[in-house]
Amino acid sequence: MKKCVYLLGSLSLSVLFSCNSSDSDYKAIDPYENIKATFGSNIDPENLYNYAGQQVPGYITKDNSGANPVTDKVATLGRVLFYDVNLSSNNTVSCASCHKQEHAFSDTAVASTGVNGTTTRHTMRLINTRFAAETHFFWDERALSLEQQTTMPVRNHGEMGFSGENGDQSFDDLILKLGSLGYYKELFTFVYGNDEITEEKIQQALAQFVRSIQSFDSKYDTGRAIAGNDGPPFPNFTQQENQGKDLFLRPPAFNQNAERINGGVGCAGCHRIPEFDIDPAVRNNGLIANLSGGGFDTANTRAPSLRDLVKADGTLNGPLMHNGQFATLEDAILHYNIISTANNNNLDNRLMPGGIGQKLNMTQDEVNALAAFLKTLTGTNVYTDAKWGNPFQ
Incomplete structure (x- = not known):
């Protein structure tokens, strides 16, 4: 008996065969044997999920992949x-x-x-x-x-x-x-x-x-595609959602006491539309409490995208902020109504016009409108798509 190897080059990995001296008794060695045994149909090396070629709206321009693009x-x-x-x-x-x-x-x-x-x-x-x-x-x-x-x-x-x-x-x-x-x-x-x-x-x-x-299958994305830009009212939005979008986009005007006298509330100054990513230049957002409840935590300067803060049914995907302090969108929005500069040497300048903590004086209707707009940023596919699911199940 002797061993010989045959390579089947049509597969991503060559399939190995053992044979006897007469080349008459072949036994395939599956290069994916352990993958199949562990993951079953969840991972098929010959038919992978599409990660690299997913559709991205044309108005989305930021991409931080650098030298490691998705394959x-x-x-x-x-x-x-x-x-x-x-x-x-x-x-x-x-x-x-x-x-x-x-x-x-x-x-x-x-x-x-x-x-x-x-x-x-x-x-x-x-x-x-x-x-x-x-x-x-x-x-x-x-x-x-x-x-x-x-x-x-x-x-x-x-x-x-x-x-x-x-x-x-x-x-x-x-x-x-x-x-x-x-x-x-x-x-x-x-x-x-x-x-x-x-x-x-x-x-x-x-x-x-x-x-x-x-996640780009939200009500916002549908409206953005129809309107062509973020400025005009979106035809698929309610009046309240469009009011919230306007408040989110328009910067506020303040008096000498840092009280808002007109304009929007300027969320987009830090959470930049249409990706809703955080501006890399931001500093602390005025929330300095930490999880342990003692001392101050002013080093928090980054935030995730504001997309999918809630599920399709409107429930939160988890408590908000770095210490999980807020249990509703409305509570998180109200945090920005009055910003304190106390014990915070890293507060973002955009939250303290003239060196004074801002006082947005938002009405309840404005708070509700902002929350309604933020809910339009929620998609559906990301929660159930198998390509992002557990391959061990």
């Missing part, structure tokens, strides 16, 4: 990593434990639970992360890129536990752990041509999957 193969690997509890030290926590698809990839808990404690700030939504000028991540922008951010929770003692400190295993231990799993050997070979696992590859894949998560 079907790498995003597929990222999906597996995102949902895999093996990325935590005790096999109980994945990225998706805190970023839940059914809640716009956020969490309903104020502080998400990790392997050794809780997070220090409320979990951000991951909607339209790609479509923003901001390239720093976390509330305090400590991660200089999405790629860098993706493995920081894995390396955190409290969150996923591969810190290499406080008795934790190191990230190198995680790489050895993943390398022992047959489906990763096949996936990394499928994606990168070899089964070598590195942190850079993990970061690249997770970032591509996160950037692939998009």
Whole structure:
């Protein structure tokens, strides 16, 4: 008996065959055996979900992908990593434990639970992360890129536990752990041509999957496509929703006491339409309370896109702000009605005209109109699309 190998080049990976000396008894070696055994029909290497070619409206112009644009193969690997509890030290926590698809990839808990404690700030939504000028991540922008951010929770003692400190295993231990799993050997070979696992590859894949998560099927997007720009009333909006849009867009005019005397409320000065991403130049928004309830937390300067703050039924996708302080859109809006400068040396200048904390003096009708407009930014597909769902289920 002798061994020989036949390569079937029509597949993404060559199929191997063993044969006897007469070449008469062939046995196929499936390069996707472990992928199929683990994920069944959820991942088909020969028929991947469309991550790279998703439709994006022409009026969306921001894109922070840089040198790591979304591809079907790498995003597929990222999906597996995102949902895999093996990325935590005790096999109980994945990225998706805190970023839940059914809640716009956020969490309903104020502080998400990790392997050794809780997070220090409320979990951000991951909607339209790609479509923003901001390239720093976390509330305090400590991660200089999405790629860098993706493995920081894995390396955190409290969150996923591969810190290499406080008795934790190191990230190198995680790489050895993943390398022992047959489906990763096949996936990394499928994606990168070899089964070598590195942190850079993990970061690249997770970032591509996160950037692939998009939501552009909202009532706002329908109206924007019809109107051609954001200025005129949208024909598919109610009067209240159009009032809220106008308030959101128009900057306020203040008197010498920082009291609004006319105009809108100027939300778009920081939350920029039509992506609704946060202006990278913003500073603190006036909310300085932290989750522990003691001291001041003025380092929070980043916000996720305002899209999908609520579900289609109007319920919140989780409490709002970095400390989860607000349980309704109206409460979050009212935070900006009167801004205090006390104990805050990092307050955004746009919130203190003339160096004085703004007093918008919004009426209840204006608050309700703004909330109605924000609800038009909600889509539906992102909550149920299988390409962003758990491949292990």
